[in-house]
Amino acid sequence: MTRLTGVLLVCVGLALGAVPAVAGDGVPLPMPARGTGDQCVEPTETMRRNHMEYLLHQRDDTVHGGIRGTKYALKDCVECHATPDPRPEVTAHTLYGFCRECHDYAAVSIDCFGCHTPESTASEGGAE
Amino acid sequence: MTRYNDRPDDPDRRRLLGGALAVAATAIAPGILLVAPRAAGARMPTEPVTDAVRWGLLIDTTKCEAGCDHCVAACQTEHGWTDEPLSRPDQDAQWIRKVEVRDPRTGYAFSLPMMCQHCEYPPCADVCPTGASFKRADGIVLVDKHICIGCRYCMVACPYKARSFVHEDIEGQKAYSPRGKGTVESCTLCVHRVDAGRVPACVEACAARAGDAMLFGDLNDPESAIAKRISQIATTRIRADLGLHQGVLYHGF
Numbered sequence: 335m336t337r338l339t340g341v342l343l344v345c346v347g348l349a350l351g352a353v354p355a356v357a358g359d360g361v362p363l364p365m366p367a368r369g370t371g372d373q374c375v376e377p378t379e380t381m382r383r384n385h386m387e388y389l390l391h392q393r394d395d396t397v398h399g400g401i402r403g404t405k406y407a408l409k410d411c412v413e414c415h416a417t418p419d420p421r422p423e424v425t426a427h428t429l430y431g432f433c434r435e436c437h438d439y440a441a442v443s444i445d446c447f448g449c450h451t452p453e454s455t456a457s458e459g460g461a462e
Numbered sequence: 463m464t465r466y467n468d469r470p471d472d473p474d475r476r477r478l479l480g481g482a483l484a485v486a487a488t489a490i491a492p493g494i495l496l497v498a499p500r501a502a503g504a505r506m507p508t509e510p511v512t513d514a515v516r517w518g519l520l521i522d523t524t525k526c527e528a529g530c531d532h533c534v535a536a537c538q539t540e541h542g543w544t545d546e547p548l549s550r551p552d553q554d555a556q557w558i559r560k561v562e563v564r565d566p567r568t569g570y571a572f573s574l575p576m577m578c579q580h581c582e583y584p585p586c587a588d589v590c591p592t593g594a595s596f597k598r599a600d601g602i603v604l605v606d607k608h609i610c611i612g613c614r615y616c617m618v619a620c621p622y623k624a625r626s627f628v629h630e631d632i633e634g635q636k637a638y639s640p641r642g643k644g645t646v647e648s649c650t651l652c653v654h655r656v657d658a659g660r661v662p663a664c665v666e667a668c669a670a671r672a673g674d675a676m677l678f679g680d681l682n683d684p685e686s687a688i689a690k691r692i693s694q695i696a697t698t699r700i701r702a703d704l705g706l707h708q709g710v711l712y713h714g715f
Contacts, residue, residue: 395510
């Protein structure tokens with residue numbers, strides 16, 4: 335429950351366009367890097383609040399229904415939002431840094447990348 | 463006790479009922495089709511799969527050479543599985559493996575690839591406590607790793623030993639084939655390729671580099687190459703006595 339409250343507080347803060355905190359004002363608010371391209375698949379505020387719902391819904395459609403190519407694919411998140419990996423031993427561009435920015439702040443641990451690759455690379459041999 | 467073949471949705475029984483219904487329909491309304499004909503052409507990628515298609519695989523063991531493992535290598539390359547460095551050999555992933563078989567009475571020996579048989583009545587899905595093991599409408603049996611809790615009951619239930627469990631953290635997965643620690647995995651019939659209108663990696667490799675022993679296609683379409691072939695030659699389903707009606711058929715033994 336605490337975690338949920340934390341997430342909600344962050345989301346509300348971000349949605350209201352809260353200004354970045356200054357020194358001495360507690361933990362600085364997260365400032366995730368801007369992705370490539372002009373616009374995300376939804377407005378930024380909507381994505382900040384609802385990205386997990388979109389991913390959850392579409393994963394079931396894809397795994398069970400075989401529906402592919404629709405707009406909330408984790409692969410597409412990686413393609414636009416990959417940044418240089420924060421871990422020194424990894425040289426690839428990955429989604430770790432982008433996701434961690436907010437999730438560390440909100441103490442939300444995600445396990446997407448236990449199975450999905452966070453690396454931005456052209457897929458070899460496969461489609462979607 | 464109910465035998466597997468006595469299930470109410472057994473295909474042989476359904477065929478009988480279908481015939482009876484067709485006769486009744488003709489009598490009631492001649493000229494009107496109650497059952498829509500199968501849609502021509504492939505489905506759009508944004509439409510869900512349907513049971514109009516039943517994907518299947520025919521493996522001709524007379525063309526499958528002992529010691530040849532191009533299908534296994536192609537699967538490993540496609541999906542990125544290999545021997546895990548920290549696990550015991552018996553824990554390693556085996557999406558597909560080659561099995562050498564020999565009849566000790568006659569000495570007749572042959573070789574075959576063994577993988578998920580994509581059962582019509584998958585025992586793995588029957589026993590799965592979370593619904594992670596499931597059969598897609600088009601007959602492909604998969605693990606939804608999002609809801610797999612790693613209990614491995616499906617591995618126990620599978621008569622073909624087709625599934626394996628990931629014991630350690632993995633990196634460098636393929637974007638189209640996620641796999642990770644704590645979940646069970648098996649042959650997906652290259653579902654990402656099939657959805658894109660291509661054939662599985664093992665079939666492609668066998669045709670290009672080995673004996674062209676694997677034929678992939680829609681068992682429901684009487685015009686497909688696989689349906690025509692299985693109507694002409696004797697085929698076997700391994701442990702057919704279990705009544706699982708697998709999508710993978712073998713020829714040559």
